[in-house]
Amino acid sequence: NAGVMQNPRHLVRRRGQEARLRCSPMKGHSHVYWYRQLPEEGLKFMVYLQKENIIDESGMPKERFSAEFPKEGPSILRIQQVVRGDSAAYFCASSPARSASYNEQFFGPGTRLTVL
Amino acid sequence: SQQGEEDPQALSIQEGENATMNCSYKTSINNLQWYRQNSGRGLVHLILIRSNEREKHSGRLRVTLDTSKKSSSLLITASRAADTASYFCATDAENSGGSNYKLTFGKGTLLTVNP
Numbered sequence: 001n002a003g004v005m006q007n008p009r010h011l012v013r014r015r016g017q018e019a020r021l022r023c024s025p026m027k028g029h030s031h032v033y034w035y036r037q038l039p040e041e042g043l044k045f046m047v048y049l050q051k052e053n054i055i056d057e058s059g060m061p062k063e064r065f066s067a068e069f070p071k072e073g074p075s076i077l078r079i080q081q082v083v084r085g086d087s088a089a090y091f092c093a094s095s096p097a098r099s100a101s102y103n104e105q106f107f108g109p110g111t112r113l114t115v116l
Numbered sequence: 117s118q119q120g121e122e123d124p125q126a127l128s129i130q131e132g133e134n135a136t137m138n139c140s141y142k143t144s145i146n147n148l149q150w151y152r153q154n155s156g157r158g159l160v161h162l163i164l165i166r167s168n169e170r171e172k173h174s175g176r177l178r179v180t181l182d183t184s185k186k187s188s189s190l191l192i193t194a195s196r197a198a199d200t201a202s203y204f205c206a207t208d209a210e211n212s213g214g215s216n217y218k219l220t221f222g223k224g225t226l227l228t229v230n231p
Contacts, residue, residue, distance in 0.1 A: 043219070045218045104164055
C-alpha cells in the first residue's frame with residue numbers, strides 16, 4: 001500500500017511563473033490537507049479538501065493560491081505568479097473518514113519550491 | 117508563544133542516552149501528536165495521545181500529557197544515531213463543527229545523537 005505521493009519533489013520557478021503541486025492520497029483516503037513549511041519553522045495548515053469540495057481554506061493566502069481535489073486524479077495546489085516568499089516545502093497529508101476524536105494524518109515527502 | 121511550541125530548540129546527546137523534548141500549547145485540545153522529520157524529508161507519525169490520556173508508550177518512546185499545564189513531553193530512551201531528526205508536536209483543537217483536522221505544529225526540536 002503506497003503512502004502519500006507528491007510530485008514533483010523539487011520545483012524551481014522564476015518570479016511570476018505558476019507552480020503546480022500534486023498530491024495523491026493513500027489508497028482509501030478521501031481527505032487531503034495541505035501544509036506549508038517555511039525554513040526553520042513548523043508546518044502551517046493551508047487547506048483541507050474532500051473529493052470535489054473545499055472544506056476549510058482558512059490557512060491559504062487569498063490571492064494567487066488555489067487548491068482542488070477532483071473526483072478523479074490527484075489534489076492540486078496551484079500558486080500563480082510566484083514570488084520569492086513562496087519558497088517553502090509544501091506537504092500534503094491524507095486521512096480516511098474524519099473522526100470526531102481521532103485524526104491521524106499521513107504525510108507525503110513534500111515538494112520543495114524554490115522561487116528564483 | 118505559539119500553539120504547539122517545543123523546547124529545547126536543539127538537543128545534542130550521545131548514543132545510548134535518553135532524550136527528552138517538551139511541547140507547550142495554549143488552547144484546549146482533543147489530541148496531541150508527535151512527528152519526526154529527517155532532514156529534507158517528510159513527516160513520520162510517531163505517537164498520538166488523547167486529551168484524556170496521561171501517558172503512552174510505543175517502543176522506545178514515552179509520551180506524557182498534562183492538560184492542566186498544557187504541556188507534553190516526548191522521551192526517547194537508549195537513543196541511536198538514527199534518531200537524529202527534528203521532532204514536532206502537533207495539536208488539534210475541536211472546532212465549532214465538533215470535528216478536528218487542523219493540526220498546529222511548533223517549530224520543532226532538532227535532536228542530534230552522536231555515535
